[in-house]
Amino acid sequence: MIIETDKIPPGISLNALRAIVYCNGSKRRTIADVARHLKCTPANMTPQIDRWAKNDLFERQRDENDRRKIHVVPTDRALNLIDHIQHCQKS
Numbered sequence: 001m002i003i004e005t006d007k008i009p010p011g012i013s014l015n016a017l018r019a020i021v022y023c024n025g026s027k028r029r030t031i032a033d034v035a036r037h038l039k040c041t042p043a044n045m046t047p048q049i050d051r052w053a054k055n056d057l058f059e060r061q062r063d064e065n066d067r068r069k070i071h072v073v074p075t076d077r078a079l080n081l082i083d084h085i086q087h088c089q090k091s
């Protein structure tokens with residue numbers, strides 16, 4: 001998905017949108033997965049995920065089989081934001 005930067009609402013970073021799109025799918029993503037996708041370290045990604053979670057863009061979910069793993073899941077607000085941007089790009 002190509003995101004036109006002029007369609008991004010104020011206060012939402014392009015990296016946040018990239019992470020939402022990356023995490024929106026059938027495969028569950030960890031913080032390390034998102035960090036690799038955005039080309040940064042998991043140590044740098046963790047505080048960023050915290051900020052995005054505070055802004056109701058992501059939630060953290062523990063893995064049912066391995067409680068050390070934390071999955072990053074886009075919230076309904078994040079998914080609605082992507083839908084809105086896609087709609088604006090079609091207009």
